[in-house]
Structure formats: structure tokens, C-alpha cells
């Protein structure tokens with residue numbers, strides 16, 4: 001998903017929100033023509049609503065009680081913000097943050113997260129209210145992970161592991177996840193959306209392959225090129241990762257197997273342990 005750096009960082013309140021919702025009618029033909037598959041988490045009701053120009057958007061300032069701040073214009077700002085997403089996407093965000101709390105519980109509670117946007121008045125998943133850009137997570141014990149500060153490329157191994165742990169949790173709930181290795185547009189946030197569901201790891205996905213390559217390198221010193229091409233070296237490294245984590249079954253076809261493997265990666269990452 002290519003993103004526009006100007007419009008992506010906008011967020012929507014008040015009259016702009018109304019205008020944005022009205023503008024959604026312009027994407028209805030695209031959604032209607034997309035022939036959504038049973039694997040797509042957009043519900044039939046959502047598709048019908050989109051066709052009618054009235055997507056079921058909700059406004060939120062917190063995800064399951066955790067505040068979501070906006071730092072793109074004022075770093076460190078803790079003013080409550082009105083964000084928008086579809087009901088279904090918000091529900092997925094709730095599942096995601098509950099996973100994150102559980103897998104990172106040794107860090108304390110999650111004090112807040114920081115986003116660059118959810119619904120944004122543009123084409124694609126952000127325009128449909130089914131995407132998140134994650135900038136930063138802060139835990140009560142003082143730890144942070146900061147895609148905004150390019151922690152995927154940090155000189156500190158623990159921060160790289162924590163970034164990958166956080167991305168792994170995103171991947172438990174969203175298959176289409178773009179990270180700092182994916183391209184320059186995503187070096188300062190993790191993008192997650194409803195595309196390509198259900199969750200699994202695909203060898204022909206550049207984004208999935210780069211995540212696997214980054215994980216093998218940072219947890220096992222695999223020394224792979226992070227090029228997004230799933231070749232023999234990546235296969236070998238991935239099989240080693242699976243074996244070391246005690247994963248059986250096929251994460252390329254089974255959502256449950258891949259979600260379980262992601263939880264194990266996240267646990268190791270938050271504990272700053274090699275695999």
C-alpha cells in the first residue's frame with residue numbers, strides 16, 4: 001500500500017469528519033467492484049454501507065481504555081484526539097491491544113500509544129477506515145518502542161527486538177503489515193490494515209518476507225539480505241526459527257499456527273532474548 005505523506009498525517013474532526021464521511025461515497029464503486037472474498041474481514045453490512053455512502057464509522061480517543069495520541073505536529077503531546085475507524089476495525093484494534101498487553105505484561109501496563117492516523121480521507125484502506133499507522137508505544141514501567149524513531153534500525157539490539165515483537169503482535173491480528181524495512185515511506189511507522197486476510201505468512205509477500213528476514217537476523221544472526229525475496233536461504237533460516245520455537249504445522253496456510261509462532265516471537269522480543 002503506497003501512502004501519501006501529506007494526506008496520511010491528517011486526522012479528522014468536526015466538520016472535516018462530516019465532509020470526509022460524505023466523501024466516502026466516492027469510493028463505493030471501487031469497493032463494490034472489488035469482489036471481496038470470504039477471507040476479507042469487511043462484513044457484507046460494511047460493503048452495503050459503503051455502497052450507500054455511509055460506512056459504519058465510529059469515533060474513539062482510546063482503544064479499549066488506552067489513550068491514542070498524535071505527535072506528528074507536536075511530539076510528546078498528550079491531548080485527547082478524535083480518531084475514526086469502522087466498528088469492525090476498532091474491534092480488531094481491541095483484540096490487538098489485548099494481545100499486546102498480555103505478551104508485554106512484564107513491562108507493566110500500556111500507558112499510551114501514538115498514531116499517525118486511522119481513517120484518513122484518501123483512497124485505500126485508510127480511506128475505508130480499516131488501517132492504523134503506529135508511531136509509538138509507551139509502557140508504565142518506562143519502556144517504549146518507537147517506530148517513529150526508526151527503532152527497527154536502532155543500534156541497540158534490544159530495541160530492534162522490541163520493535164519486531166510489537167510488529168509480531170500487529171501481525172497476529174492484521175496480515176497486511178508494513179514496517180521500516182518495507183520501504184522509505186514506512187521507516188517511521190508500522191502500518192496495519194484489513195487487506196489480505198486471513199492472517200498467515202506468505203512467501204510471495206514482500207512485506208511478510210522482510211519481516212521474516214528481519215526476525216531471523218535479529219533473533220538468530222541469520223545474516224540474510226532483507227530483500228523481500230523468499231529464496232533458499234530464507235527457507236532455511238525460517239525452518240530454523242520454527243524449530244527453535246517448537247512450532248509444528250504450516251504457518252503459510254494455518255492462521256492458528258502463524259499466530260502461535262508470532263506470540264512466541266513477541267515473547268522472546270519483549271524479553272530481549274535470542275531464539
Ligand SMILES: [Zn+2]
Nearest residue numbers: 131132133191
Ligand atoms: Zn498507513
